[in-house]
Amino acid sequence: MNIPRIADALGLIDKDLLDDEFPKRHRGRAAGILLAAxxxxxxxxxxxxxxxxxxxxxxxxxxxxxxxxxxxxDISAWLTPFPEEELTGEIREVPAILRRQLAxxxxxxxxxxxxxxxxxxxxxxxxxxxxxxxxRPIRWDVEETGTTLSVFGGAQGEIAGVSIxxxxxxxxxxxxxxxxxxxxxxxxxxxxGVRTTEDLDYTEESFTAAGGFACRVIRSTAxxxxxxxxxxxxxxxxxxxxxxxxxxPSDAGLADELLHLWADQFExxxx
Amino acid sequence: xxxxxxxxxxxxxxERALRETEAKYGPLCRQVAGNILGTPQDTEECLNDVYLAxxxxxxxxxxxxxxxxxxxxxxxxxxxxxxxxxxxxxxxGCLVPLSELAExxxxxxxxxxxxxxxxxxxxxxxxxxxxxxxxxxxxRRYWYFDSVRDIAGRYGFSENKVxxxxxxxxxxxxxxxxxxxxTL
Numbered sequence: 001m002n003i004p005r006i007a008d009a010l011g012l013i014d015k016d017l018l019d020d021e022f023p024k025r026h027r028g029r030a031a032g033i034l035l036a037a038x039x040x041x042x043x044x045x046x047x048x049x050x051x052x053x054x055x056x057x058x059x060x061x062x063x064x065x066x067x068x069x070x071x072x073x074d075i076s077a078w079l080t081p082f083p084e085e086e087l088t089g090e091i092r093e094v095p096a097i098l099r100r101q102l103a104x105x106x107x108x109x110x111x112x113x114x115x116x117x118x119x120x121x122x123x124x125x126x127x128x129x130x131x132x133x134x135x136r137p138i139r140w141d142v143e144e145t146g147t148t149l150s151v152f153g154g155a156q157g158e159i160a161g162v163s164i165x166x167x168x169x170x171x172x173x174x175x176x177x178x179x180x181x182x183x184x185x186x187x188x189x190x191x192x193g194v195r196t197t198e199d200l201d202y203t204e205e206s207f208t209a210a211g212g213f214a215c216r217v218i219r220s221t222a223x224x225x226x227x228x229x230x231x232x233x234x235x236x237x238x239x240x241x242x243x244x245x246x247x248x249p250s251d252a253g254l255a256d257e258l259l260h261l262w263a264d265q266f267e268x269x270x271x
Numbered sequence: 272x273x274x275x276x277x278x279x280x281x282x283x284x285x286e287r288a289l290r291e292t293e294a295k296y297g298p299l300c301r302q303v304a305g306n307i308l309g310t311p312q313d314t315e316e317c318l319n320d321v322y323l324a325x326x327x328x329x330x331x332x333x334x335x336x337x338x339x340x341x342x343x344x345x346x347x348x349x350x351x352x353x354x355x356x357x358x359x360x361x362x363x364g365c366l367v368p369l370s371e372l373a374e375x376x377x378x379x380x381x382x383x384x385x386x387x388x389x390x391x392x393x394x395x396x397x398x399x400x401x402x403x404x405x406x407x408x409x410x411r412r413y414w415y416f417d418s419v420r421d422i423a424g425r426y427g428f429s430e431n432k433v434x435x436x437x438x439x440x441x442x443x444x445x446x447x448x449x450x451x452x453x454t455l
Contacts, residue, residue, distance in 0.1 A: 002354075003350055003354050004369065004373040004376065005381055005387060005390075006372050006373070006376040006394075007369055009387040009388075009390035010394055010413055010414060012391035013394055015335075015336055015340070017398055017399070017406070018338075018339050019336065019338075019339065078435075080435060080439050081432065081436060081439065083402055083405075184402060184404060184405075238439070
């Protein structure tokens with residue numbers, strides 16, 4: 001059998017490394033830390049790694065009545081657990097803020113002390129604030145109306161995850177472009193889900209964007225408001241990028257065009 | 272018995288050295304050989320080779336850590352057996368980590384003038400720069416050939432987290448070796 005030389009060489013490493021251990025961690029953190037609101041009726045759950053290779057996989061979809069009072073689906077994405085020290089922007093000051101929140105927030109407060117939220121005018125400013133090399137700016141000709149950064153902390157205020165949600169629109173098509181990343185401080189066994197109290201059905205499709213990345217698309221039937229919606233998912237450099245669009249059926253063509261415009265901005269090995 | 276005392280038995284050519292080694296490190300060596308070879312029969316045959324190799328190696332060797340030395344000998348012996356397995360009858364347990372390693376540095380991409388020892392020094396240097404989590408998970412997978420499930424259980428991680436750490440670790444090592452000029 002062919003055994004690569006690197007396997008033999010690895011056997012010769014400094015034996016002190018073999019005795020290196022660290023305390024076993026006890027799991028049990030409550031289900032998700034990368035929470036972010038998509039829109040009034042949809043809630044994004046949590047994100048996890050799930051399969052080998054880059055990309056996403058639809059785990060389950062369900063309609064209202066199948067197992068409760070909500071329609072929705074769960075998706076898993078293959079995300080990189082970035083070391084916290086690779087977040088080099090002003091975000092480094094956030095753990096101290098989170099620790100203060102954890103210490104000072106009253107138990108009955110509506111505020112979640114594990115989350116730090118900050119508004120920015122543009123996604124680019126939020127990306128600079130995070131300072132992670134792998135995080136990609138959105139480069140498309142769509143009007144941005146604001147960006148919300150959410151930093152999710154662990155029990156000691158360490159950064160466990162980051163979400164950057166940028167609100168955009170083109171005509172009557174409403175868009176929310178999100179980048180979600182996790183750090184090595186997040187070991188939750190979580191999934192990413194969409195929920196709504198309306199009775200919707202979902203269909204799944206995928207396509208390969210211009211840069212070679214697989215884009216998974218989940219479309220829902222129309223909401224009671226008359227708006228249809230989709231979510232597009234791409235994992236690039238270990239970060240999950242999501243585009244949520246809500247549009248009237250008459251704008252379906254434009255909404256699809258924007259989906260491809262968004263997906264095609266991701267390119268391989270651009271840095 | 273303390274390692275030092277066991278090693279003294281080897282130096283005195285006292286066969287109790289082997290019994291004491293087996294009592295203290297036999298389970299570890301069995302695990303390493305089992306992870307690589309899979310079948311109980313091959314594992315037992317490999318362990319016989321291991322004890323013979325230890326007997327022949329000590330002296331002159333006086334290992335600082337008998338645990339590391341014995342498990343290292345076991346790993347080498349097991350890989351040697353696997354290499355000579357032309358029938359392909361082994362368990363697939365170590366085939367995945369071996370293929371993952373081959374993706375990091377395939378033999379055809381390995382600069383021929385670089386010795387295994389030099390590569391080992393660079394890999395060790397790389398591992399020392401990693402977080403304890405990433406380092407330990409990497410070593411459990413590619414040195415001990417533990418399964419993802421076993422690693423997850425050992426450290427209290429989800430299997431997905433282990434896979435993520437390994438994926439990222441391999442990518443970083445590939446980049447590091449490229450920068451160090453090991454890759455053609």
